[in-house]
Amino acid sequence: MSFFLEITNLDLGDTPVENIFINDFMPMANGTYVKVYLLGYKFAKDKDENLCLSNESISRHLNIPLSDVLKAWDFWEQKGIILKHKKEDGDEYDYKVEFLNLKQLYIKNNFMPKTSSGSGQSSNTIYTCSPEDLVEANKIPSIQEMFLSIDYIVRRPLVPNEKRKILEWLYNYNMSPEVIVKAFFHAVEKRGIRKINYIEGIIRNWYDMGIVNSEALENHLKMQDEKFYSYDRIMRSLGFNNRTPSEAEMKVIDKWFDEWKFTMEVVLKACENTKKTANPSVNYIDGILSSWHEKGINTVEEIAEKDKPKAPAQKKDKNIQAGGNNFKTRFHTIEQRTSKYTPEELEEIARKRRG
Missing domain, CATH: 1.10.10 (Arc Repressor Mutant, subunit A)
Structure with a gap:
């Protein structure tokens, strides 16, 4: 396998990123933190004084919560590749971000005594x-x-x-x-x-083993520790990226796999239903899986087949309808005498009565 660049005569600008960031720092961060770093780095390279930049504008541009932007800068500052310069009279979160020269940092950390x-x-x-x-x-x-x-x-x-x-x-x-x-x-x-x-x-x-971030740890646990991987995967699917399950939650999750024999694929399918509630939780998913267990659902394919919504209840007597012609009483069971005569005979009887 190889990679190469298409040659074009149209130049729309580019932002060179140091390989040290791509090789050493990018693998240790989640995708959101990388996006915040790269967008800020682009703005630093542009040096456009007309741009009105803030953490809020980065949040809007990337369509992510403001809290994620702030966490990203905290993360990169912790890794030592940026510096935050806060204003004296400004807001706590209103600061300038200085991107440090990674080549210089590499030389300092590897060739200079600490x-x-x-x-x-x-x-x-x-x-x-x-x-x-x-x-x-x-x-x-x-x-x-x-x-x-x-x-x-x-x-x-x-x-x-x-x-x-x-x-x-x-x-x-x-x-x-x-x-x-x-x-x-x-x-x-x-x-x-x-x-x-x-x-x-x-x-x-x-x-x-080269495990320094959540993604690498997930892959390791998936191969080495299935139960621990299950806890971690389910909590992340519920949006609890940094929270570990409580003892009670672990017992509930164990029940799904050990007693009900659900696969991870089915459990994650149930977790997708958290979009319907403002407060996702392990107990909420337990209610969904309990229903599926009672219906004998074991695979994702069976969910659509066996977990159909119930049809609205119908009336017991379909013949009882307003204005209907099928309504019958006990008198309808009595044999009518007129049924023994033809139309001509009935007309003759009626003429005699009128005479």
């Missing part, structure tokens, strides 16, 4: 989180959301030293917050282990 925080001696390229770094990180919404999710999973608040350790994983193993959360979920729910060192071992193993 020092750990708090020590003046040169060391390996290992980042050590300082208390000041933790304070700053807690201002980033995606980091806050990660810590809250982990608190829920381990059933207690994280202490500062644990939070600093987790931030070091983000940088040293180049992990996304979503993968960190899923590592905790994997350790606690599958192994029943809450030790921070054990979870770091999971992170290290995933890093060695």
Whole structure:
């Protein structure tokens, strides 16, 4: 297989993107974050002062929620490839975005010695989180959301030293917050282990296998851990990208596969019905699958055949209609005497009575 470019004489402009971004940074992000980065990068290359740019205009241009735009900039700032310059008297979310030179960053990170925080001696390229770094990180919404999710999973608040350790994983193993959360979920729910060192071992193993984002983790779990993959896939289909299922929700999901023997294809088909409700949930899907189970539905093809809406109830006596000629009473069962005579005989009888 090979790739080549069509040659054209019409130049509508182009935006060169550094290969370092495509090779190293793009695979670790979801598609929305990549779109926000590329559109902002294009605007930075255009240098058109007449353009009125804001996070709101990017949101409208890409047809995505404003919150996704803000999360995207937080993500790329966390990865160290942009800087946000906030205005002194401006809104908290009104800032300028500086795109750092990735070639220069590559040279700095790979060919220049780095020092750990708090020590003046040169060391390996290992980042050590300082208390000041933790304070700053807690201002980033995606980091806050990660810590809250982990608190829920381990059933207690994280202490500062644990939070600093987790931030070091983000940088040293180049992990996304979503993968960190899923590592905790994997350790606690599958192994029943809450030790921070054990979870770091999971992170290290995933890093060695090239698993640094949600998509790579999904592919890995699909092959290695079917149950964990099921939880993750279903929660994402319901729109809960960063939330792990509760213990009660896991029991319900297990029932779908273990007791009712549904396939993932059927379950995801049921999840498509969440468009009909403003509050999608595992219990809502459970109601749909319970109905399908009672109807003996086992495949997607059987849904259209066996899950048809009920026809409106019909009247028991179709002959009872307003103005109808078929209405009968008990007198209709009595044999009529006139049925014994012909029309001519009836006319003769009537003439005699008139005479």
